[in-house]
Amino acid sequence: MLKIAFSPVYKYALPEGHRFPMLKYELLPEQLLYEGTITEDHFFHPEQLVNEEMLFTHTAEYLHKLDHQLLSKKEIRNIGFPMTTALVERGKYISKGTYDCALYAMTNGVAMNIAGGTHHAFADHGEGFCVYNDFAIASHLLLDRKICSKILIVDLDVHQGNGTARIFKDEQRVFTFSMHGAKNYPTRKEQSDLDIGVPDKTEDAYFLKMLKETLPKLIDEQQPDMIFYLAGVDVLETDKLGRLSMTLNGCKERDRFVLEQCHKNNIPVAVSMGGGYSEEIRFIIDAHANTFRMAQEIFF
Numbered sequence: 001m002l003k004i005a006f007s008p009v010y011k012y013a014l015p016e017g018h019r020f021p022m023l024k025y026e027l028l029p030e031q032l033l034y035e036g037t038i039t040e041d042h043f044f045h046p047e048q049l050v051n052e053e054m055l056f057t058h059t060a061e062y063l064h065k066l067d068h069q070l071l072s073k074k075e076i077r078n079i080g081f082p083m084t085t086a087l088v089e090r091g092k093y094i095s096k097g098t099y100d101c102a103l104y105a106m107t108n109g110v111a112m113n114i115a116g117g118t119h120h121a122f123a124d125h126g127e128g129f130c131v132y133n134d135f136a137i138a139s140h141l142l143l144d145r146k147i148c149s150k151i152l153i154v155d156l157d158v159h160q161g162n163g164t165a166r167i168f169k170d171e172q173r174v175f176t177f178s179m180h181g182a183k184n185y186p187t188r189k190e191q192s193d194l195d196i197g198v199p200d201k202t203e204d205a206y207f208l209k210m211l212k213e214t215l216p217k218l219i220d221e222q223q224p225d226m227i228f229y230l231a232g233v234d235v236l237e238t239d240k241l242g243r244l245s246m247t248l249n250g251c252k253e254r255d256r257f258v259l260e261q262c263h264k265n266n267i268p269v270a271v272s273m274g275g276g277y278s279e280e281i282r283f284i285i286d287a288h289a290n291t292f293r294m295a296q297e298i299f300f
């Protein structure tokens, strides 16, 4: 069965004034239930990670500042949310959700988090709505606990996974692959193990061609025993921040291809949602829902 990490905390901990586009954390599960893609049985409620479990990824100083609301105004501005205790805790639930998804994926093939993909979080600071780096935290724990020995991060959000790239710069056991808008945030890119920057207005055909030329080869070369997939839907042409010109269908084909590759090669895949900022929320929900629909279709 497709296990999905979801907790009421995901939706209620968001600060006033940030309901949109964060409303998606509330609407997406409703949509998936309504259309029958999933039932309540698919959900599991993660606990919070404790700080000790995040020390491979984040500095003790940063974790301390988060817990005690000691971030400077500038640090808070960089994250982009007003910081509250609830928001910090939300990040711990989400990160545990991603870690648990990886464990579920090992038995079920795939598992998905209805949040996460917070790839702009660095070891010592957050950026771009990202507080903790869930893929990095989960990867470090899987390696430390000898559950996995080689991890591939496939980041297809329109923004470069700069935090993830930096965190794993010198870690041979984690291969970071980011395909993103070359002109998009962050202006100053970090170096992933493989970066593909695509031009503004990139359409389905080119994006999918690059992906299809790259991913099977990467899997072959790296032989990962776990894949983390960041399925941001800010690649859509309707996205306010995205700069690309992908259609809903192209975005769905992207998800299908990634999940099929994982399935075909028998590599567990844990999926986090990432960004999505279309003006009309129905596009965001439909595109994210497609990732779940594809997982159901391919794996179950």
Ligand SMILES: [Zn+2]
Pocket (backbone or CB within 6 Å): 157, 158, 159, 232, 234, 274, 275, 276
């Ligand atoms: Zn993004």
